[in-house]
Amino acid sequence: MSKLKRISGFREDLCNLCGECLHLCPVLSLPIEDAKEEIKNLIEGKDSKYTLTKCNTCFSCNLYCPQNANPYNLILERWNDLYKKRAAPSLYRFVCPTEQNNIWQLLNIFLSNQERRWIYKWFNYIPKPNDTPLLIGNYTHLFPFIIGGSKLLDYFKPIDRIDQWEGGAYLYQGGYLDVVQRIAQRTKIEFDNWGVKKIAACLDAVEYIFKEVHPKEMGVVHAQEFVNFNQWLLDKINSNEIQLKNQLNLKVTVHDNCYSKSLDGAYWEAPREILKKCGCRIKEMKHNRKNSLCCGFGAGASWVKNISIPFDIISEGFKKFKEAEDTGAKALISYCGGCIYLLWAIKELKRSKIDIFHVIEIVRMAMGERLNYPQDHIKRAWDIIAIISYSLLLSVYKKNFFLNKLIYDEKFSSFQPKRHTLLKIMRALFKISLVRKVYALLFRLFMPILRTR
Numbered sequence: 001m002s003k004l005k006r007i008s009g010f011r012e013d014l015c016n017l018c019g020e021c022l023h024l025c026p027v028l029s030l031p032i033e034d035a036k037e038e039i040k041n042l043i044e045g046k047d048s049k050y051t052l053t054k055c056n057t058c059f060s061c062n063l064y065c066p067q068n069a070n071p072y073n074l075i076l077e078r079w080n081d082l083y084k085k086r087a088a089p090s091l092y093r094f095v096c097p098t099e100q101n102n103i104w105q106l107l108n109i110f111l112s113n114q115e116r117r118w119i120y121k122w123f124n125y126i127p128k129p130n131d132t133p134l135l136i137g138n139y140t141h142l143f144p145f146i147i148g149g150s151k152l153l154d155y156f157k158p159i160d161r162i163d164q165w166e167g168g169a170y171l172y173q174g175g176y177l178d179v180v181q182r183i184a185q186r187t188k189i190e191f192d193n194w195g196v197k198k199i200a201a202c203l204d205a206v207e208y209i210f211k212e213v214h215p216k217e218m219g220v221v222h223a224q225e226f227v228n229f230n231q232w233l234l235d236k237i238n239s240n241e242i243q244l245k246n247q248l249n250l251k252v253t254v255h256d257n258c259y260s261k262s263l264d265g266a267y268w269e270a271p272r273e274i275l276k277k278c279g280c281r282i283k284e285m286k287h288n289r290k291n292s293l294c295c296g297f298g299a300g301a302s303w304v305k306n307i308s309i310p311f312d313i314i315s316e317g318f319k320k321f322k323e324a325e326d327t328g329a330k331a332l333i334s335y336c337g338g339c340i341y342l343l344w345a346i347k348e349l350k351r352s353k354i355d356i357f358h359v360i361e362i363v364r365m366a367m368g369e370r371l372n373y374p375q376d377h378i379k380r381a382w383d384i385i386a387i388i389s390y391s392l393l394l395s396v397y398k399k400n401f402f403l404n405k406l407i408y409d410e411k412f413s414s415f416q417p418k419r420h421t422l423l424k425i426m427r428a429l430f431k432i433s434l435v436r437k438v439y440a441l442l443f444r445l446f447m448p449i450l451r452t453r
């Protein structure tokens with residue numbers, strides 16, 4: 001692959017150091033003078049007192065900046081610099097499909113036979129030029145039951161390649177920009193080899209990465225047209241091609257994910273329209289759309305100590321739940337598959353009563369399709385809690401690392417993970433309701449001690 005120059009999204013030429021971005025930030029809320037000093041330090045590459053250790057990578061500051069200077073991209077650049085110096089935290093291996101004992105490999109132990117069949121099919125299909133592949137992606141892979149077996153898949157060829165790294169979407173949020181550029185180059189070769197003209201992705205974030213970030217920041221222009229899945233879904237509902245047989249009569253609140261704030265909020269309304277069509281009444285959270293709080297995942301980007309990462313993530317997620325619960329809604333709806341697996345894990349650890357659905361599940365219920373809700377989600381949440389806890393234990397004995405290998409290794413990422421006896425024991429214990437309650441309680445008790453924020 002040739003060496004390309006990256007183009008930073010931050011426009012230093014437009015920034016007048018007004019500090020509004022970090023002053024209005026829903027996480028930092030810095031006094032204006034501190035905000036001005038902080039942004040100056042970030043630009044000059046000096047020590048950051050707050051941002052690089054506290055930012056939740058929520059994108060909001062790009063919308064607060066009156067100059068359209070994209071301060072969020074400045075933060076990503078500084079994290080990229082930090083990655084070059086200190087490498088990635090050892091726990092981060094579990095979200096790298098090319099590292100041993102990653103979450104997808106470990107989850108193979110717990111997938112149902114039906115899930116294995118879906119994934120096997122999505123893994124092995126090679127798209128033909130007239131196909132429109134639907135990129136299932138690394139996150140939807142974790143809970144394939146939200147879309148597996150649905151009539152919605154009849155419109156596409158579902159493809160599951162976890163070593164496409166969601167186009168680099170979650171690495172981008174952590175500031176691993178040079179790695180994202182390599183992913184952009186690698187996916188371009190793959191898409192061109194498929195010869196397809198259109199590609200859809202389950203996540204808005206992935207559509208945005210391919211359509212905007214790769215060409216504008218990574219210097220990699222894809223030849224394909226990218227279809228926004230939510231907009232496609234709304235169009236099909238409006239044209240009656242997808243028929244909604246049931247009105248759900250459900251009071252819901254909507255989680256706007258971080259990537260939804262890109263493109264001036266172009267992603268906010270389609271999911272809301274879909275929910276209304278399905279008979280949902282929306283009660284917004286205090287922070288919504290451009291001010292929306294992160295599900296918690298972004299707290300891992302500004303990591304300080306490896307051991308603290310899960311505790312920082314979950315404690316930030318608790319704030320989201322508090323806002324969702326305050327609305328009095330029966331259900332919290334996410335239109336991002338990246339957030340939903342974490343929201344379910346947080347719900348179980350918080351023992352929150354609010355239901356959580358992906359917008360796809362809402363549509364499927366309105367279409368009259370049957371879901372095994374909430375059992376599938378509860379099972380998967382505890383699979384994931386067990387895997388994260390186990391990965392945290394393994395990470396204590398490992399050093400920080402660089403993400404060198406990008407392409408999936410069939411040998412170790414196969415459907416035959418090693419024995420992992422301890423993980424299996426942990427997961428077996430989590431089948432006992434009392435153990436789950438005690439574990440959740442212990443997690444909450446240790447959280448104030450182990451988190452860094």
Ligand code: SF4
Pocket residue numbers: 021022024025026027028051054055056057058059060061062072075
């Ligand atoms: S990305 Fe979000 S949390 Fe980070 S500085 Fe910007 S507004 Fe604050």
Ligand code: SF4
Pocket residue numbers: 014015016017018019020021022039064065066067068069070071
């Ligand atoms: S990035 Fe924008 S909001 Fe932030 S200091 Fe510069 S001009 Fe002001």
